[in-house]
Amino acid sequence: MEHAVSTVEERVVQFRTDYQRLRAEIAKVIVGQDAIVEGVVTGLIVGGHVLLEGVPGLGKTRLVRALADAVHLTFARIQFTPDLMPADVVGTTMIVADEHGGKQFEFQRGPIFANIVLADEVNRATPKTQSAMLEAMQERSVTVGKTTHTLSAPFLVLATQNPLEMEGTYPLPEAQLDRFLYKLKVTFPDRDALHTILDRTTGYVAPDVQPVLDGDTVMAMRRLALDVPIARHVQDYAVRLVEGTHPEHPDAPDITRRFVRYGSSPRGAQSLILAAKVRAVMDGRFNVSIEDLQHIAKPALRHRMILNFEGEAEGISTDAVLEDILKQVRASR
Secondary structure, three states, rough: HHHHHHHHHHHHHHHHHHHHHHHHHHOOOOOOHHHHHHHHHHHHHOOOOEEEEOOOOHHHHHHHHHHHHEOOOOOOEEEEEOOOOOOHEEEEEEEEEOOOOOEEEEEEEEEOOEEEEEEEEHHHOOHHHHHHHHHHHOOOEEEEEEEEEEEOOOOOEEEEOOOOOOOOOOOOOOHHHOOOEEEOOOOOHHHHHHHHHHHHHOOOOOOOOOEEEHHHHHHHHHHHHOOOOOHHHHHHHHHHHHHHOOOOOOOOOHHHHHHEEEEHHHHHHHHHHHHHHHHHHHHHOOOOOOHHHHOOHHHOHHHHEEEEHHHHHHOOOOHHHHHHHHHHHOOOO
């Protein structure tokens, strides 16, 4: 028994060491934005896709590139535009000539067949093309014709989008939004961070990110995180947070009943638990706390709620609803 405890402790220490190495490499090019970096790394570890929202020029694409450079995995970038077709994402079957001069059908893989996929400005593509991502994001596979092709693990989609009120954007389908572990809002850096960014990016020598982790290490970190136990009352807190997003639930707060049309799906509860497990190990603990769930509630649930007409008209944000839910839902023992 003592040996098992020691082994778990050693694995937690190794997890934190690998995590800090990854954070240090990303920090070479990404200044500040600690919560955003933590969220993206959490997605990589747990295997959950992440949506980054912010106006152009805030470093969303650079962050994804830094993560890809710091992890020895295959990387592909898809620039989403209105004329992008589904075949440009998943690939297509083509007629090719073989060495004997004959012709045969051969599947040409699209950029989705990478470990880390950057879907840049994903909301600039039409809903038809956005829907091409659904199977890959949920099933980790792509079906073309009658053949299903499995994607390599780990597989992570990091999507960036501009705010929806900007010209030339399309809202992401609710089914696709629900497949993101997190929706992270990238904000403008403060003055000190902006000075550091200018110091690093306006000189002759640019920072160079080196790979510090490989796929096997990432999968080992994932296995450890999934092994983290969660007490029943902590899991019950996560369930009640999700229930609080549903206006028809008897325990929903008044703000939910007034401004929310649809609440989070069960995937929201799954995301809460999975991300909380990663955060616990990042903090050196092998148990999930209520504070872990409170810390990640907004990024895990903000994109899974649909406001009603009154909520839209009043300019209420899903973050404001979640703040009230967090105040109303009490931890049980």
